[in-house]
Amino acid sequence: MNQPLQRSVGGEPVCSQGLRPLCSAERETLGVRECTCISDESDGLLEFCDVPLKEKKLLEVKLGELPSWILMRDFTPSGIAGAFQRGYYRYYNKYVNVKKGSIAGLSMVLAAYVFLNYCRSYKELKHERLRKYH
Amino acid sequence: MNENLFTSFITPVILGLPLVTLIVLFPSLLFPTSNRLVNNRFVTLQQWMLQLVSKQMMSIHNSKGQTWTLMLMSLILFIGSTNLLGLLPHSFTPTTQLSMNLGMAIPLWAGAVITGFRNKTKASLAHFLPQGTPTPLIPMLVIIETISLFIQPMALAVRLTANITAGHLLIHLIGGATLALMSISTTTALITFTILILLTILEFAVAMIQAYVFTLLVSLYLHDNT
Numbered sequence: 001m002n003q004p005l006q007r008s009v010g011g012e013p014v015c016s017q018g019l020r021p022l023c024s025a026e027r028e029t030l031g032v033r034e035c036t037c038i039s040d041e042s043d044g045l046l047e048f049c050d051v052p053l054k055e056k057k058l059l060e061v062k063l064g065e066l067p068s069w070i071l072m073r074d075f076t077p078s079g080i081a082g083a084f085q086r087g088y089y090r091y092y093n094k095y096v097n098v099k100k101g102s103i104a105g106l107s108m109v110l111a112a113y114v115f116l117n118y119c120r121s122y123k124e125l126k127h128e129r130l131r132k133y134h
Numbered sequence: 135m136n137e138n139l140f141t142s143f144i145t146p147v148i149l150g151l152p153l154v155t156l157i158v159l160f161p162s163l164l165f166p167t168s169n170r171l172v173n174n175r176f177v178t179l180q181q182w183m184l185q186l187v188s189k190q191m192m193s194i195h196n197s198k199g200q201t202w203t204l205m206l207m208s209l210i211l212f213i214g215s216t217n218l219l220g221l222l223p224h225s226f227t228p229t230t231q232l233s234m235n236l237g238m239a240i241p242l243w244a245g246a247v248i249t250g251f252r253n254k255t256k257a258s259l260a261h262f263l264p265q266g267t268p269t270p271l272i273p274m275l276v277i278i279e280t281i282s283l284f285i286q287p288m289a290l291a292v293r294l295t296a297n298i299t300a301g302h303l304l305i306h307l308i309g310g311a312t313l314a315l316m317s318i319s320t321t322t323a324l325i326t327f328t329i330l331i332l333l334t335i336l337e338f339a340v341a342m343i344q345a346y347v348f349t350l351l352v353s354l355y356l357h358d359n360t
Contacts, residue, residue, distance in 0.1 A: 092166060101175045106164070110222060113160065117224040120148065124141045125224075 139306055143230050143299065158228050161215035184211070191353055198253075199360040202353070209238070210349040217298060217341030221334070229344075230299045232291060239290035242352045247283070250359025258359060290351060297344050301337045308333060 061069045073079070095105035118125070146153040168177045184207060191210075192203050213229060220227025228234050250258040262279040263272065308330045315323040 088163075096166065096176050097174045099174070105176065109164070110219075113219070114222050114224060117222075117226065120146055120153065121142075121224055124138075128138065 139303065142224075142226070142302065142306070145231065146226050154226070154228065157226050158216075158234075161212065161219060164215060165211065191349065195353070195357055196360060199353075199356050202356055205242075206349050206353055209242070209352070210345050213238075213294070213348055214342055214345035217345060218338070220298065220302070221337055221341060227298060227302065229294055230302065232295045235291035235294045236287070239287040239294075239348075243287040243290065243355055246352065246355040246359050249356075254359070261358065286351075286355065290348060294344055294348055297340055301333075301340055304333055305330070305337065 058069075074082070095101065095108070146157065165180060166177055168174075172178075173181070187210060188203055188207050191206065192200050195202070216227060216229050219225055220229070247258075262276050262283075264275070264279075267275055308326060312323050312326040312330055315326055
């Protein structure tokens with residue numbers, strides 16, 4: 001039942017007959033993010049609708065929608081700073097801020113640092129190859 | 135080979151943008167802050183190390199000198215981490231640039247000296263003449279002490295630059311020699327490789343020692359003046 005759900009002017013999802021929009025408590029218990037309609041009868045039928053493009057995560061975006069998704073991202077300075085901050089905390093909370101952190105958390109950062117420096121100095125380094133003609 | 139040897143000391147600029155800013159700021163990523171009492175292993179280790187160093191270094195100061203703890207601790211962390219990161223392959227070490235070391239040494243030294251002159255003027259001026267000098271020698275000794283005072287920031291900066299640069303250059307040279315000797319005589323190459331390993335161990339030690347020495351000397355200048 002994946003019909004595109006209509007939204008009224010105020011942004012509330014307009015549901016089919018016999019169904020009503022989910023309230024926030026139900027949304028949390030069910031663990032759904034998207035706008036959804038639920039029926040009040042005993043079967044508890046759920047009807048999903050289209051999520052707006054802006055709120056989708058990257059892996060949920062279809063390939064054809066990718067250019068418009070990229071263009072919709074927040075490219076303001078605070079948006080970019082927010083992206084870096086989110087990326088930093090994602091890495092930190094996954095590899096460093098754990099109960100039994102290992103050397104891998106630090107080593108991966110240093111390995112990436114070495115790799116980036118290599119890319120930066122490739123232009124001078126390519127003259128040092130073991131070849132007859134450069 | 136001459137050009138190769140010194141290209142690693144050029145300040146990195148990518149498409150005209152100063153990449154060196156990012157490289158100078160990178161060590162700050164490796165010191166995460168945490169407001170908790172019990173932290174993850176990484177932060178706990180760093181806090182333990184910092185406590186050890188600060189206790190060892192700031193115990194000689196009075197309460198006025200101990201207000202400089204934050205400054206000196208961040209100084210030793212910065213120089214230590216920058217030097218150690220510079221030992222990774224292909225990386226750029228900001229402390230090889232004399233401009234940066236002068237920028238660190240002169241303000242810190244000047245701050246310590248001016249603090250001394252403002253708060254304990256007589257005692258600071260008394261430093262120019264050691265106790266018990268014979269009277270005829272006094273003018274010459276005052277001149278010598280003035281020169282030795284003004285050479286302190288220069289010595290701080292040049293010491294750090296020269297040590298780190300010399301270490302990096304030696305590693306480059308001996309590494310190149312090992313590579314060139316491999317096709318000529320393997321035994322000599324093995325000897326050179328052993329020298330390279332010993333040198334790398336030395337460089338790790340030098341990286342940390344130089345940070346310590348820099349900070350210690352600044353703290354000594356401070357101690358004289360508070």
